Amino acid sequence: MPELPEVETLRSDLSREIVGKKIKAVTVDNGRWVRRHKSAKAFRDLLEGQTIKAVERVGKYLLIPLDSGNTLVLHLGMSGQLHRAKTPKTPKIKHTHIVFGFTQGGELWFVDPRTFGEAFVSVPLNEAGQAALQLSDSVVNAEARVLRRRISELHELGFDPVESMLTWEQFGYFLHHKPVQLKAFLMDQHTIAGIGNVYSDEILFAAGLRYDRLSSSLSTTEVRRLYRALVEILAEAIKHRGSSLADEQYRDLEGRTGNFSQFHEVYDRAGLACRRCRNTVQKVKWKDRNTYFCDHCQI
Ligand SMILES: [Zn+2]
Incomplete structure (x- = not known):
């Protein structure tokens, strides 16, 4: 499943490719991928003729503001991909479900072999909704806050560790607030948006902490170490354009795999x-997910 570094890689590539372009036509081959709209036509009508103003990201969601004031939201789910095609004549990849064609030429394809990904157009919240939201989003930065207010579906997401920095004291507050296992803490999208199974294992290895340690048991030094590992692993992963796992499901806009997998210390x-220590890397099932760790380096 694409996590924050993969979605951030797509975001930065997309912002080079599609900002300023005008959507000429949208085709949807199956309403399942635009299921929040009452029909594929309702989805298309909100997009055709619109110019793309920016490409933003919160957690694993791509947010594409349009000149109408609405925002196109893309979520890749388990196995979604975005692909850029130079001309409409390019033969479609299997499982291409949505095609965005631009007046300046070229297309953007939403490809998904499974049905967990989706696209929808979000219309701004009314003022009452905005007022209610201000109470709950005090930890995110101003820019992200504005975007989240416009997109009601995202207001429950936690802080985005690339978009907004916390102090380590604030981070410690979240850790100590409720005792949960560290892997659950990192993967809880309501606390931190964008981390999944791969990066939680890599962050915990870098921090020297076990997946099943209770968040409330961390010392001040460990809180700092975990926060530093989180920021550093995500930054490194973005630098290497994300991770493509053995299934090579993650591809960038041009169909290339991410390079960070070769730097994984424990995952897979x-x-x-x-x-680090030459002991054997362990694998356990944790809540139905494969979890990797070093028994010696992580306590
Ligand atoms: Zn080790």
Whole structure:
């Protein structure tokens, strides 16, 4: 599943490719991918003739503001991809479900072999909705706050660790506030938006902490170490354009895989030697997910 670094890679590529372009026509082959709208036509009508103003991201959501004031929201789900095609004549990839064609030429395809991804156009909240939201979003930065107010579906997401910095004291407050296992803490989208199974394992290894340690048990030093690991791992992963796992499901706009997988210390390395201590990397099932860690380096 694409996580924050993969979606951020797509965001920065998309902002180079599609900002300023005008959507000429949209085709949808199956209403399932635009299921929040009453029909595919209702979805298309909100997009055709609109110019793309920016490409933003909160957690794993891509937010594309339009000149109408509405925002196109894309979520890749488990296995969605975005693909850029230079001309409408380019043969479609299998499972291309939505095609955005631009007046300046070129297309953007939404490709998804499964049905967890989706696209929808969000219309701004009314003023009452905005007032209610101001109470709950005090930790995110001003820019993200404005976007979230415009998009009601996103107001429950937690802080985005790339868009907004917390102090480590604030981070410590979240950790100590409710005792949960650290992997659950990192993956809870209501606290931190954008981290999934891969990066939670890598962050915990970098911090030297086990997946099942209770968040409330961390010392001040460990709180700082975890926050630093979180920021650094995500930044490194973005620098290397994300991770494509063994299934190579994640691809960038041009169809290229991400390079960060080769730097994974534990994820998908069960049975191999830990690069830090040479003990064997372990794999356990945790809430139906494969979880990787080093018993020696993580306490
Ligand atoms: Zn180790």
